[in-house]
C-alpha cells in the first residue's frame with residue numbers, strides 16, 4: 014500500500030491530503046456533504062413511491078459514513094441524490110460548499126467527474142478494455158488535466174501486476190478494486206459506494222473495507238458507503254439508518270466492540286422506529 018506516499022502528489026484542482034485535514038478541522042460548514050429536508054418521490058398518483066422523506070444529514074470532510082437500511086428503504090436513492098445523478102423534489106444538497114441542486118450541465122457533469130468518485134455494486138467495467146483503460150476511462154471521457162496517475166492508483170488498490178488484464182480475467186474482488194481505482198483517478202474529495210461488498214466473499218469484502226478505511230485515514234477522503242452488512246458499517250465512523258425513506262437514527266460505531274454488537278443495535282433501532 015502506498016496511500017501515504019500518493020497523498021503527497023500535488024493536486025492542482027483540489028486539496029492535497031494534508032490540506033484536506035486542515036479543512037476538516039477548520040471548516041465544517043462549507044465542506045463535506047449536507048442534505049437539508051431532502052425528499053424524493055418516484056412515479057405519480059396511486060403508483061407514487063416516496064423513496065426519501067425529509068432527510069437531513071451532515072457529513073463533515075473526511076468523515077466515513079455508512080448508510081444502512083432494509084432493501085427499499087431509500088439507500089441507493091440517497092446515494093444517487095448525493096451523486097447528483099437524481100435531483101430531489103424538495104430540499105437542498107450541498108457538496109464541498111456547492112448547491113448541486115442548482116447545477117446544470119455541462120457544469121454538473123464536470124463537478125461530478127472532478128469531485129466525486131462513484132463505486133457501484135455492479136462494477137460497470139467495460140469488458141473489452143484492460144484494467145488500465147478501464148481506470149483511465151473517466152479521464153479520457155472528460156479530457157481532464159490534473160488527475161492522478163494510473164500507476165499510482167493501481168498501486169494503491171494493489172493491482173499493479175494486473176494492469177493489462179481484462180475484467181473477465183479478474184476475480185470479483187479484483188474487479189471491485191478496478192472500480193475503486195477508477196473512482197480514485199480523478200482524485201475525488203468524496204467517494205460514494207453503493208453496496209461495494211455486496212457481490213464479494215467475506216474475506217474480499219473485508220479487504221475492500223480496509224481499502225476504503227485507508228483512503229479515509231491516509232488520503233482524507235469523505236466516504237459514504239451504502240451497505241446491509243454490519244461489518245462494513247463497522248469500518249465507518251458513523252452509521253445513518255434509513256427506514257421507509259426516513260432517517261430514523263444516526264450513531265457512532267466507536268461504542269461497539271464488534272459488528273455483532275452493532276448489528277444488535279441496528280435491529281433494535283429498526284424494531285422501535
Ligand SMILES: Nc1ncnc2c1ncn2[C@@H]1O[C@H](COP(=O)(O)OP(=O)(O)O)[C@@H](O)[C@H]1O
Nearest residue numbers: 055056062064083084085086087088089090091
Ligand atoms: N427509478 C425509480 N422509479 C420508481 N421507483 C423507484 C426508482 N428508484 C427507486 N424506487 C423505489 O424507491 C424505493 C427506494 O429504493 P432504493 O433507494 O433503491 O432502496 P434501497 O437502495 O434501500 O434498496 C423503493 O421502493 C424503490 O422501488
Ligand SMILES: [Mg+2]
Nearest residue numbers: 088089090207
Ligand atoms: Mg440499493
